[in-house]
Amino acid sequence: MKDNCMTEKNIEIYIQYLREQEKSAGTLEKYKRELHELLLFLSGKDINKEQLILWKGQLQKRYRPSGVNGRLVAANGFFSFFGRYDLRMKLLRIQKEIFAQEEKELTKAEYIRLVRTAEQKGNLRLSLVIQTICATGIRVSELQYITMESLKKGRAEVNCKGKRRVIFLPLDLQRKLKHYAREKGIAKGTLFCTRTGSPLNRCNIWADMKKLCEDARVNPQKVFPHNLRHLFARIFYSLEKDIAKLADLLGHSNIETTRIYIMESGREHQEKLERMRLVL
Numbered sequence: 001m002k003d004n005c006m007t008e009k010n011i012e013i014y015i016q017y018l019r020e021q022e023k024s025a026g027t028l029e030k031y032k033r034e035l036h037e038l039l040l041f042l043s044g045k046d047i048n049k050e051q052l053i054l055w056k057g058q059l060q061k062r063y064r065p066s067g068v069n070g071r072l073v074a075a076n077g078f079f080s081f082f083g084r085y086d087l088r089m090k091l092l093r094i095q096k097e098i099f100a101q102e103e104k105e106l107t108k109a110e111y112i113r114l115v116r117t118a119e120q121k122g123n124l125r126l127s128l129v130i131q132t133i134c135a136t137g138i139r140v141s142e143l144q145y146i147t148m149e150s151l152k153k154g155r156a157e158v159n160c161k162g163k164r165r166v167i168f169l170p171l172d173l174q175r176k177l178k179h180y181a182r183e184k185g186i187a188k189g190t191l192f193c194t195r196t197g198s199p200l201n202r203c204n205i206w207a208d209m210k211k212l213c214e215d216a217r218v219n220p221q222k223v224f225p226h227n228l229r230h231l232f233a234r235i236f237y238s239l240e241k242d243i244a245k246l247a248d249l250l251g252h253s254n255i256e257t258t259r260i261y262i263m264e265s266g267r268e269h270q271e272k273l274e275r276m277r278l279v280l
Helices: 008-020 025-041 049-062 066-080 108-120 124-136 138-143 148-151 169-185 202-210 225-240 241-249 255-261 266-276
Strands: 153-160 161-169
Touching: 008 066, 008 148, 025 066, 025 138, 049 066, 066 153, 108 124, 108 225, 124 138, 124 169, 124 202, 124 225, 148 153, 148 169, 169 225, 169 255, 202 225, 225 241, 225 255, 241 255
Parallel strands: none
Antiparallel strands: 153 161
């Protein structure tokens, strides 16, 4: 019988390996969480392909195909690292979607209501975080690069996943952030921090955004930081129609990823068909 590689210690070893490969903090957090989910499922059981197929079946009942595949990728990478190729699982085949799910896409009007609601609740920091992400297309994990030094330059230099890119800050955003910094007595370093001085993370911002939903009259399913990047992408593309430039701005190495961000809804496609007036 082969050794049971699925242990707490081995998960830490694998996460350290990924850290040395310069994976992002978000990726490390995701893989660690998902591998611990698998460890919990396998608690007291022999680790074999039969058990893993059962786990895969449970995932399919709880998550969408993309969510299942994300967990399978994490598990397969772990098993490969420890030489247990016999435990690798096949990913689900997912049919490519050609239309965006309108009920999950944040609109500009809803975005404005979220910003205004945050201000009304006296949470200026959250209002500015939302505006910074949406006005620049920056990732939540990259907010740490919005510093006093970047405000003086009018742009932030982001180093993420081994790639460097420049994020330009709109003049109105610069003005608002400088005013916020003066009010908070921030003279240097990262602008958006917790009380302990650590940069805000995805969980902090996600939780605070969810608290706005009821008063802002926005479906909570639409409200999470990454959806602000999607809104930035759709508005930018509607003005420029340059997907290659948009991919560079978002930090995408694959334009196919960018296509997902700007996918139109079925309603928009229907409206275009009607405007074509090809039925006589």
